[in-house]
């Protein structure tokens with residue numbers, strides 16, 4: 001299988017993540033990509049190709065222009081304030097302070113555009129996010145023009161990024177940008193299947209009222225797991241999008257026997273929705289040894305996941321999301337891709 005990747009994803013080298021009340025080295029680290037690339041070569045998965053530059057237009061097709069501008073300017077403005085650390089949001093609009101006016105001060109704007117405090121903005125963040133969406137776009141274009149599966153080794157990930165919010169290590173919603181590109185290229189309906197441990201809140205939000213993208217997500221129950229405030233089974237879409245959103249929240253500790261039932265149900269729903277392209281939000285943090293997640297999938301289970309995804313029989317684009325057990329991230333990703341090709 002062809003992989004798209006560029007070293008520009010490494011331009012984000014964040015030093016801090018708020019984790020349990022302390023600032024730690026981010027789980028979403030550049031080494032993740034090095035290790036996936038290494039395993040791709042070891043396993044002879046196929047060629048690794050550079051993406052092309054698509055500019056910001058496909059990003060603006062799903063993201064708010066003021067949000068994109070905020071991301072473009074944030075680091076420079078943060079530095080101009082003389083701040084020592086990385087830009088981290090620390091105050092938000094809440095139920096008792098709705099925040100109808102977007103503040104002028106950067107601390108207020110950070111709270112407006114952030115959905116969590118785990119994700120800093122630092123030098124190179126905007127550039128890496130652009131490289132990541134170019135990988136997603138190049139990958140989906142390859143699947144569209146050839147009908148062949150392809151893998152986009154995106155970094156930073158995308159599925160937590162909403163139309164005007166970043167968080168959960170995500171800035172641009174790579175899968176959403178790719179899905180919109182496929183629609184704008186003539187596809188009538190696209191499926192996004194999110195197998196990352198965490199609910200794809202951003203992807204759900206972007207397409208919640210639309211029937212041209214079917215979104216399905218299998219994830220840790222938000223009553224117990226990040227992002228806590230979206231991802232319940234009762235969220236099925238709104239307006240013409242009603243019936244085009246399917247959430248499978250599973251209990252922490254779930255293993256593949258439970259997980260695969262949700263997968264088979266999701267695949268049946270995607271089949272019924274008659275989607276012309278499948279985009280897989282491929283997080284591998286459902287792995288049993290993931291340091292921040294709570295499912296129990298084994299490396300062999302990822303191979304079986306790939307085999308079942310192939311059963312859908314639809315042109316498929318895989319885009320990298322989460323996965324933080326770095327020692328196994330390469331094996332788990334490549335197992336999915338080789339299982340799909342088997």
Ligand code: Q9C
Pocket residue numbers: 017018019020118157158159160168169170196198226283285292321322323
């Ligand atoms: N420091 C993805 O897998 N962070 N994002 C919780 C607290 C949120 C994960 C850890 C996890 C986000 C793309």
Ligand code: ZN
Pocket residue numbers: 196197198283285321322323
């Ligand atoms: Zn995740």
